Amino acid sequence: MSRCAPVSPSVTAxxxxxxSAAWLRALRGERRxxxxxxxxxxLLGVARSEVNRRAGRLPFGGPELDDIAEQAASDxxxxxxxxxxxxxxxxxxxxxxxxxxxxxxxxxIGRHFWQIGGVRLEPDAWDQLPARFGxxxxxxxxxxxxxxxxxxxxxxxxxxxQRRIFEAIVLSEVPLDVLVVELDSNRNAIYKALFDARRKLxxxxxxxxxxxxxxxxxx
Amino acid sequence: xxxxxxxxRFLTTDPVDPGCAKALEMLDAYVDMLxxxxxPEEKFPDIAAHLRDCGPCAEDFEGxxxxxxxxxxxxx
Numbered sequence: 001m002s003r004c005a006p007v008s009p010s011v012t013a014x015x016x017x018x019x020s021a022a023w024l025r026a027l028r029g030e031r032r033x034x035x036x037x038x039x040x041x042x043l044l045g046v047a048r049s050e051v052n053r054r055a056g057r058l059p060f061g062g063p064e065l066d067d068i069a070e071q072a073a074s075d076x077x078x079x080x081x082x083x084x085x086x087x088x089x090x091x092x093x094x095x096x097x098x099x100x101x102x103x104x105x106x107x108x109i110g111r112h113f114w115q116i117g118g119v120r121l122e123p124d125a126w127d128q129l130p131a132r133f134g135x136x137x138x139x140x141x142x143x144x145x146x147x148x149x150x151x152x153x154x155x156x157x158x159x160x161x162q163r164r165i166f167e168a169i170v171l172s173e174v175p176l177d178v179l180v181v182e183l184d185s186n187r188n189a190i191y192k193a194l195f196d197a198r199r200k201l202x203x204x205x206x207x208x209x210x211x212x213x214x215x216x217x218x219x
Numbered sequence: 220x221x222x223x224x225x226x227x228r229f230l231t232t233d234p235v236d237p238g239c240a241k242a243l244e245m246l247d248a249y250v251d252m253l254x255x256x257x258x259p260e261e262k263f264p265d266i267a268a269h270l271r272d273c274g275p276c277a278e279d280f281e282g283x284x285x286x287x288x289x290x291x292x293x294x295x
Contacts, residue, residue, distance in 0.1 A: 046286045091247035095287050099247045102282045133225035176275050188239040191273055195232055202230035215231045
């Protein structure tokens with residue numbers, strides 16, 4: 001007699017910890033409003049701490065950061081409640097929910113950057129490249145050849161979209177999340193385009209003898 | 220061939236890098252495992268590779284790690 005295939009999949013759902021289970025019960029139970037308010041407070045605390053953590057590196061502050069934190073917490077709350085059935089228990093519930101607040105802070109900071117400054121492409125950005133990548137000033141001739149080869153490769157092997165993304169992020173140092181807003185895209189798509197651009201540029205520089213075929217050791 | 224420079228390191232991609240969507244999907248599990256004393260870089264080498272190369276996702280990772288750690292210390 002042949003054996004039946006197991007009914008349940010081999011990958012079982014993680015067992016929820018007590019605190020996570022309590023959150024889910026509360027958010028689905030009769031005292032839902034109290035639980036939602038508690039969650040909102042928690043997400044607001046996470047969002048405020050996150051904007052404060054990043055504040056020193058931002059060209060704005062004060063009330064603008066407070067607004068970003070408030071909006072991020074509100075949008076994160078909507079996202080968490082909307083995705084509650086998608087929580088798989090691979091982390092604690094509060095870690096999962098906090099992630100939404102962090103991601104909303106990132107997104108809103110990127111949008112605020114874009115609103116106040118947009119995307120400015122630097123006309124002489126290629127000249128800044130050696131310093132940006134820490135090139136040794138004693139090896140100017142070598143780096144000049146390498147940058148020239150890179151510049152040709154950017155023109156010849158990248159698609160128009162890849163070239164635009166590479167130039168914005170690498171040459172003009174536009175933050176990736178700002179470019180997301182500018183191009184009405186998402187972080188994953190921009191990163192993937194840059195990833196493919198990096199791969200193509202390296203292959204071209206290797207093919208022309210400017211880089212070692214063996215990749216450098218990872219950090 | 221000379222020593223690898225910053226440009227060469229930047230252009231070198233990791234083939235296991237799954238991109239931002241997958242990394243962010245697993246970020247909470249990665250953080251919890253790290254805070255529990257585990258080795259998420261061994262269980263999720265693809266996510267670890269992405270966090271090494273993607274500045275915005277690494278920033279989110281640092282933020283979530285700090286937020287969760289602070290909340291637990293506050294609760295403890």
